Amino acid sequence: MKTTLTVNGQLRHLDADPRTTLLDALRNHLNLTGSKKGCDHGQCGACTVIVNGRRINSCLSLACMHDSDEVVTIEGIGTPEHLSALQQAFVSHDGFQCGFCTPGQICSATAMLDEVEAGWPSHVSADVTAKQDLTVEEISERMSGNLCRCSAYPNIVDAIMDVAGSAKR
Amino acid sequence: MTLHLKMDDRDDRYRLDDMVQGLVGTPTDRPEGKLKVSGKASYAMDVLPDDVCHGVLVRATITHGKLRDLDTEAVRALPGIRTVITGKRMLRNPAQGMAGKAPVQGSDDIAYFGQPVALVVADTLEQARHGALALRLTLEAKGDAVVNPHDPDASVEMPKKEQVLIGDLDEAMKKAAFSVDQHYTTPGHSSAAMEPHASVAHWHGDSVTLRGSYQMLAYNKAELADALGISEKNVRILAPYVGGGFGAKLGISPEAVAAALASKELGVPVAVSMTRQQVFETTMRRSETNQRIRLAADENGLLTGIGHEALVSNLPGEDFSEPVTQATPFLYRGENREIVHKIARIHRTCAGSVRAPGEAVGLTVLEIAMDELAEKAGIDPVELRKKNIPDQDPTDQIPFSSHALAEALDEGARRFGWDKRNPKPRSTRDGEWFVGMGMASAVRVNMLIESKARVTLSADGRAMIETDMTDIGTGTYAILGQIAGEMLGLPMEDVETRLGDTEFPPASGSGGSFGAASNGTAVLLGCEEIRRQLCKKLNCEDADMTLKGGYAIVGNKRIALRDVLDGDTLVGEGHVQPGKAEKKVRQATYGSYFAEVGVNSVTGETRLRRMLGVFAAGRILNAKTARSQCLGGMTFGIGMALTEELIHDRRDGHMVNHDFAEYHLPVNADVPQIEVVLLEERDEWANPLQAKGIGELGICGAAGSIVNAIYNACGVRVRQLPATLDKVIDGLDEAT
Numbered sequence: 001m002k003t004t005l006t007v008n009g010q011l012r013h014l015d016a017d018p019r020t021t022l023l024d025a026l027r028n029h030l031n032l033t034g035s036k037k038g039c040d041h042g043q044c045g046a047c048t049v050i051v052n053g054r055r056i057n058s059c060l061s062l063a064c065m066h067d068s069d070e071v072v073t074i075e076g077i078g079t080p081e082h083l084s085a086l087q088q089a090f091v092s093h094d095g096f097q098c099g100f101c102t103p104g105q106i107c108s109a110t111a112m113l114d115e116v117e118a119g120w121p122s123h124v125s126a127d128v129t130a131k132q133d134l135t136v137e138e139i140s141e142r143m144s145g146n147l148c149r150c151s152a153y154p155n156i157v158d159a160i161m162d163v164a165g166s167a168k169r
Numbered sequence: 170m171t172l173h174l175k176m177d178d179r180d181d182r183y184r185l186d187d188m189v190q191g192l193v194g195t196p197t198d199r200p201e202g203k204l205k206v207s208g209k210a211s212y213a214m215d216v217l218p219d220d221v222c223h224g225v226l227v228r229a230t231i232t233h234g235k236l237r238d239l240d241t242e243a244v245r246a247l248p249g250i251r252t253v254i255t256g257k258r259m260l261r262n263p264a265q266g267m268a269g270k271a272p273v274q275g276s277d278d279i280a281y282f283g284q285p286v287a288l289v290v291a292d293t294l295e296q297a298r299h300g301a302l303a304l305r306l307t308l309e310a311k312g313d314a315v316v317n318p319h320d321p322d323a324s325v326e327m328p329k330k331e332q333v334l335i336g337d338l339d340e341a342m343k344k345a346a347f348s349v350d351q352h353y354t355t356p357g358h359s360s361a362a363m364e365p366h367a368s369v370a371h372w373h374g375d376s377v378t379l380r381g382s383y384q385m386l387a388y389n390k391a392e393l394a395d396a397l398g399i400s401e402k403n404v405r406i407l408a409p410y411v412g413g414g415f416g417a418k419l420g421i422s423p424e425a426v427a428a429a430l431a432s433k434e435l436g437v438p439v440a441v442s443m444t445r446q447q448v449f450e451t452t453m454r455r456s457e458t459n460q461r462i463r464l465a466a467d468e469n470g471l472l473t474g475i476g477h478e479a480l481v482s483n484l485p486g487e488d489f490s491e492p493v494t495q496a497t498p499f500l501y502r503g504e505n506r507e508i509v510h511k512i513a514r515i516h517r518t519c520a521g522s523v524r525a526p527g528e529a530v531g532l533t534v535l536e537i538a539m540d541e542l543a544e545k546a547g548i549d550p551v552e553l554r555k556k557n558i559p560d561q562d563p564t565d566q567i568p569f570s571s572h573a574l575a576e577a578l579d580e581g582a583r584r585f586g587w588d589k590r591n592p593k594p595r596s597t598r599d600g601e602w603f604v605g606m607g608m609a610s611a612v613r614v615n616m617l618i619e620s621k622a623r624v625t626l627s628a629d630g631r632a633m634i635e636t637d638m639t640d641i642g643t644g645t646y647a648i649l650g651q652i653a654g655e656m657l658g659l660p661m662e663d664v665e666t667r668l669g670d671t672e673f674p675p676a677s678g679s680g681g682s683f684g685a686a687s688n689g690t691a692v693l694l695g696c697e698e699i700r701r702q703l704c705k706k707l708n709c710e711d712a713d714m715t716l717k718g719g720y721a722i723v724g725n726k727r728i729a730l731r732d733v734l735d736g737d738t739l740v741g742e743g744h745v746q747p748g749k750a751e752k753k754v755r756q757a758t759y760g761s762y763f764a765e766v767g768v769n770s771v772t773g774e775t776r777l778r779r780m781l782g783v784f785a786a787g788r789i790l791n792a793k794t795a796r797s798q799c800l801g802g803m804t805f806g807i808g809m810a811l812t813e814e815l816i817h818d819r820r821d822g823h824m825v826n827h828d829f830a831e832y833h834l835p836v837n838a839d840v841p842q843i844e845v846v847l848l849e850e851r852d853e854w855a856n857p858l859q860a861k862g863i864g865e866l867g868i869c870g871a872a873g874s875i876v877n878a879i880y881n882a883c884g885v886r887v888r889q890l891p892a893t894l895d896k897v898i899d900g901l902d903e904a905t
Contacts, residue, residue, distance in 0.1 A: 019299075024294060024295075027215075032208075034207070036212070036363070038364065038412075040444060041829075041830065044829055046363055074206075075207070075208055078206075080203040080207050083207065087203075087206040090206045091203060094199070094202075094793050097413075097644070097794075097797055097798070098363065098411060098413040099204075099210050099642065100362075100364040100412030103206075137838075139837075140838045141837075143837040147836060149363050149413050149801075151840060152797060152800065153836075154840065154842045
């Protein structure tokens with residue numbers, strides 16, 4: 001099935017089995033293996049990518065549903081030579097161990113900061129209409145869709161806190 | 170060329186302390202970190218050859234019986250299907266850790282619900298998945314499958330060497346001023362590493378290369394060769410990055426053998442990744458445990474007797490059994506001791522190593538019992554533990570090596586504000602929450618495993634480490650680079666570490682917390698050999714040579730290493746083996762946990778508010794990665810205390826909650842900003858690094874501190890883990 005999408009700023013043409021998930025399309029057809037498959041059921045968040053500005057589990061949607069969509073994967077956020085501020089903060093704060101959930105965590109955190117900027121409340125927000133401060137509780141809550149069995153959670157929170165206040169992300 | 174060390178005695182040379190590069194111990198960033206955060210670290214399924222075929226495993230849906238037939242013809246007729254693999258070489262379950270040979274093989278005999286019996290291979294993943302779903306199996310169930318460890322029909326073994334009887338515990342219990350005699354249960358656990366078990370196999374002639382997600386490559390190579398019936402020489406395994414293991418990837422698993430068989434038949438590379446459900450069902454589970462603890466103490470709270478009985482389970486024919494009582498013989502004093510270890514043979518998913526087999530669940534329960542004793546005796550829980558620290562191993566009657574339990578208890582109590590705890594349950598309230606504090610000791614046995622590494626100092630003055638060691642998130646890339654940099658006087662960026670390839674010298678692998686110390690020692694020895702060669706070139710003694718920042722300093726001369734090498738490349742291999750040292754002294758790591766919880770008085774829900782761990786594990790090689798290992802261990806403890814529980818259907822033993830929607834790992838919001846304190850320590854008996862393992866220490870007993878905090882908060886003593894809200898709320902009425 002022919003699908004055209006913009007991935008990390010580049011127009012990509014795909015001709016894949018209609019059963020192909022966005023995650024498998026990225027990994028197996030477009031050779032973007034930074035996004036990981038931890039559960040294939042939307043339960044772990046390792047496959048998180050940003051579609052049209054919002055974070056989604058790429059394993060839960062079919063590639064053919066994303067015709068003309070804009071997709072950003074971890075490869076589009078930064079490279080080893082030019083890390084984003086969040087990526088660098090994850091390294092400095094040891095916001096990972098095995099590293100398998102990390103691309104998903106960073107895509108998720110990148111989009112999450114935009115959600116906060118746009119004034120979205122969360123389950124732990126005391127006032128859902130107020131501008132949200134990025135407290136430890138807010139970050140933990142908003143990052144709870146991304147599992148990390150090595151449990152770098154406290155370090156992930158520190159890394160995000162480090163970057164959240166500054167405009168450098 | 171090879172410097173060999175058998176660890177027969179203590180090593181007082183403190184070689185690392187002679188060095189001046191200043192790398193070892195520092196919180197250096199992981200050198201592979203930039204690759205991991207940018208999606209460039211390549212895990213098992215990240216480098217697929219262009220002509221790769223995809224395989225999907227098919228599982229048995231009976232508990233015990235025979236696979237009589239498979240309708241492969243119908244599946245082969247589907248688009249893209251290339252082959253269906255089944256037969257006598259398929260693995261029943263993964264190899265146990267360090268087996269070095271194939272586990273039970275053959276798809277005809279089914280021993281548990283979920284056993285992989287076939288692999289459907291197709292051009293694409295989508296086609297293979299469809300084929301696997303469509304494959305019809307003819308299965309013949311035996312009606313007599315025992316699936317519960319308490320079933321009276323279960324065959325129960327009591328291996329003689331696992332039982333201990335010293336003195337007369339019954340008599341000690343009778344005479345005790347204070348005693349505890351309670352039963353406890355812990356459920357099965359899943360390692361649940363984020364990367365599923367996955368393998369890509371590719372044959373070249375008679376040799377197979379397997380890119381997999383494995384922890385112990387030297388053993389895995391032997392296991393795969395044995396399973397395929399070929400020579401080890403014809404097997405190469407690659408695992409440069411491993412997306413977590415926690416014990417589940419110690420031994421070669423069914424997908425690896427199936428991928429290799431399919432690739433051989435088709436003549437193309439074949440990739441097989443388990444689904445998350447298959448990871449739960451067909452890789453190792455931690456056994457559920459049924460434990461009885463007896464504690465006898467005199468009027469001062471001094472233990473006179475300890476009894477620890479455990480019933481665990483495994484499949485027939487498996488030699489692993491969860492060593493629940495591993496630390497009980499030496500942690501606390503007491504002249505009268507009884508250890509009982511029973512194994513029920515049942516038809517559930519194979520039981521094997523999950524992070525800290527033994528202490529993870531055994532110590533947790535012992536520490537809950539100690540909290541019960543503290544309350545009965547009216548002694549502070551920290552004091553009770555401190556006064557029961559023995560002078561030597563009370564069972565084997567040998568001295569301890571470094572032992573910092575008392576210091577960890579004191580330091581933890583001081584930092585956590587333990588003096589503010591009211592020992593009376595339900596004395597602190599915060600709105601609708603009961604608030605309480607609990608604590609527990611940490612202990613984990615320490616091991617050294619044979620390991621080799623090669624260090625090359627090339628003519629340009631840069632060093633390279635090669636070993637088939639793995640980094641499963643444990644920080645191997647960082648700490649090996651730091652050790653070599655320290656010994657050779659090089660900054661981190663001038664040391665390259667190559668791991669995860671069985672073409673390199675065989676290492677201990679990652680498991681049992683022994684990887685860093687064992688393989689780190691091999692690297693240290695390799696560097697010592699290179700230093701010997703450098704001294705020869707400089708015509709000096711090692712003691713007169715300082716290496717720093719890429720220079721050698723001898724007397725008043727400072728010479729660039731490049732100039733010393735003068736075009737030569739130096740190679741040093743290190744080889745360490747365990748020796749008599751481990752019999753002469755009792756080696757273990759120690760620590761303490763302090764937890765504060767809120768228990769909701771309306772719902773019975775527990776929320777962890779604060780947690781502190783204080784740990785002593787010999788020399789800390791990297792303060793950053795060691796801390797992260799402790800955070801990870803403690804979080805496993807949070808899961809064990811509050812949410813994690815494998816549930817098996819009582820009728821057929823099948824795993825009911827086989828994915829992350831139903832088996833609840835702690836998520837970010839469940840984990841507060843845990844504090845970790847690493848105590849300064851050296852253990853000369855452990856190895857020449859004076860370092861001990863730290864990867865598992867953080868889970869050993871951690872859940873106990875949380876369960877004890879729940880009791881202090883609300884007066885409900887949970888003895889059946891996890892402390893889910895149903896159990897707590899049931900007790901809330903009784904406790905009022």
